[in-house]
Amino acid sequence: MEETPRISFRLNGRGPGGETVTDRAAEMVFGEEASHGWDAMDATKLRPLSDRWATLSLVGQRGGRSVYKARESRPRNLKGGLSIPLEVRTRGFSGTMELGWSMEGLPENWELRLTDRLNGRQIDLRSRDAYEFEQRAEGPVTRQTEGELRRPDLQMPAPDAGDQPRFTLSVRVPVGPQVAEEETPESVRLNPMYPNPFSSSTTIPFELSENAHVRITVWNTIGAKVATLVDRPMEIGEHRQTWTPSNLPQGIYRIMLEVDGRPFSRPVTYINP
Numbered sequence: 001m002e003e004t005p006r007i008s009f010r011l012n013g014r015g016p017g018g019e020t021v022t023d024r025a026a027e028m029v030f031g032e033e034a035s036h037g038w039d040a041m042d043a044t045k046l047r048p049l050s051d052r053w054a055t056l057s058l059v060g061q062r063g064g065r066s067v068y069k070a071r072e073s074r075p076r077n078l079k080g081g082l083s084i085p086l087e088v089r090t091r092g093f094s095g096t097m098e099l100g101w102s103m104e105g106l107p108e109n110w111e112l113r114l115t116d117r118l119n120g121r122q123i124d125l126r127s128r129d130a131y132e133f134e135q136r137a138e139g140p141v142t143r144q145t146e147g148e149l150r151r152p153d154l155q156m157p158a159p160d161a162g163d164q165p166r167f168t169l170s171v172r173v174p175v176g177p178q179v180a181e182e183e184t185p186e187s188v189r190l191n192p193m194y195p196n197p198f199s200s201s202t203t204i205p206f207e208l209s210e211n212a213h214v215r216i217t218v219w220n221t222i223g224a225k226v227a228t229l230v231d232r233p234m235e236i237g238e239h240r241q242t243w244t245p246s247n248l249p250q251g252i253y254r255i256m257l258e259v260d261g262r263p264f265s266r267p268v269t270y271i272n273p
Contacts, residue, residue, distance in 0.1 A: 006105065009028075010022070025046075034075050035073075036074060052091065053090065057070065081171050081223035086167040090138050097132065097133055117167065120272070172223045188262065199272065204243060211235050216230040216258075221251060250271050253270060
């Protein structure tokens with residue numbers, strides 16, 4: 001039986017006094033029968049019974065309300081991409097946290113990134129398997145009462161309205177054929193953008209060996225087009241196009257150059273000034 005593609009997360013923390021916390025109950029799965037809404041493969045997060053704890057949850061929807069989830073499921077034949085918030089919650093713990101992950105059965109062309117909203121860092125999940133950060137306790141150590149221990153339902157409370165989870169998992173499925181830099185034909189050359197990373201504007205240099213119709217677009221990490229810079233016939237020679245983002249979050253974007261319908265692309269990193 002073919003395995004179900006998934007990303008499994010783990011969370012480990014160590015405090016200044018040697019105290020430790022751990023959570024291994026969070027995963028993203030892509031199933032044949034899964035949907036973008038709540039389905040049988042989804043699962044809500046349970047509240048820990050210990051006095052001191054840290055949890056990692058995916059933030060999703062159930063019945064029109066935001067919920068913390070231990071498992072988020074989406075269709076296997078994903079189109080374009082998606083972004084899923086991830087939240088770290090703690091009680092009675094401050095210290096260094098390590099967020100780790102492992103992947104099974106995911107298509108090789110899917111782009112997977114984790115964004116830390118607190119400092120703007122973006123991590124390619126395929127280039128490493130863990131990320132360290134500092135976490136402060138949200139509240140003091142609290143003892144579970146006997147009544148709470150007897151309750152059959154210990155689900156985490158719903159996220160607060162307007163809450164902004166610290167992390168975002170972005171999955172991007174490339175749209176259309178992707179051409180690697182070394183495969184770019186001599187008739188077209190998409191050179192590296194400069195500066196890169198950039199904070200205000202970047203220059204996109206490219207060369208044409210013949211007259212052609214040129215289209216330059218910008219795409220975000222979830223496969224959504226955010227800008228069209230050029231869409232017109234252009235003459236043979238060297239060209240430069242400037243991109244100045246407007247009202248866009250910082251992060252990694254992909255510049256797509258299409259010459260007579262042939263696509264070529266390069267990534268560029270935008271950092272808010």
